[in-house]
Amino acid sequence: MKVEKKDIDKIAHLARLNIQPEQEQQLLADMNNILDWVDKLSELDTDGVEPLTHITQEVNSLRADKVESTLSTEEGLKNAPEKEGSFFKVPKVLKRSS
Numbered sequence: 001m002k003v004e005k006k007d008i009d010k011i012a013h014l015a016r017l018n019i020q021p022e023q024e025q026q027l028l029a030d031m032n033n034i035l036d037w038v039d040k041l042s043e044l045d046t047d048g049v050e051p052l053t054h055i056t057q058e059v060n061s062l063r064a065d066k067v068e069s070t071l072s073t074e075e076g077l078k079n080a081p082e083k084e085g086s087f088f089k090v091p092k093v094l095k096r097s098s
Contacts, residue, residue: 001035001039002032002035003028003031003032003035004028005024005028007031008024008027008028008031073086
């Protein structure tokens with residue numbers, strides 16, 4: 001697959017890029033070089049190669065879920081600067097448009 005000027009124009013439009021005419025030829029060459037490089041991957045023999053699901057072999061160490069005693073609502077709200085019932089009261093951060 002080769003990238004042509006019309007492809008660059010379409011990509012620039014979709015990505016909302018303002019590409020200067022003097023940049024088009026270099027961009028065209030760079031994009032074609034990238035696609036040529038990626039096309040080389042089809043030359044590799046991948047028979048018997050398992051697909052990757054993760055880039056590394058690291059595994060998350062997760063803790064087991066277990067019920068523990070936690071703060072009660074009253075304890076959690078004890079030092080709150082403002083509260084309303086059983087909730088923290090915070091300043092409004094979004095304005096409602098009417």
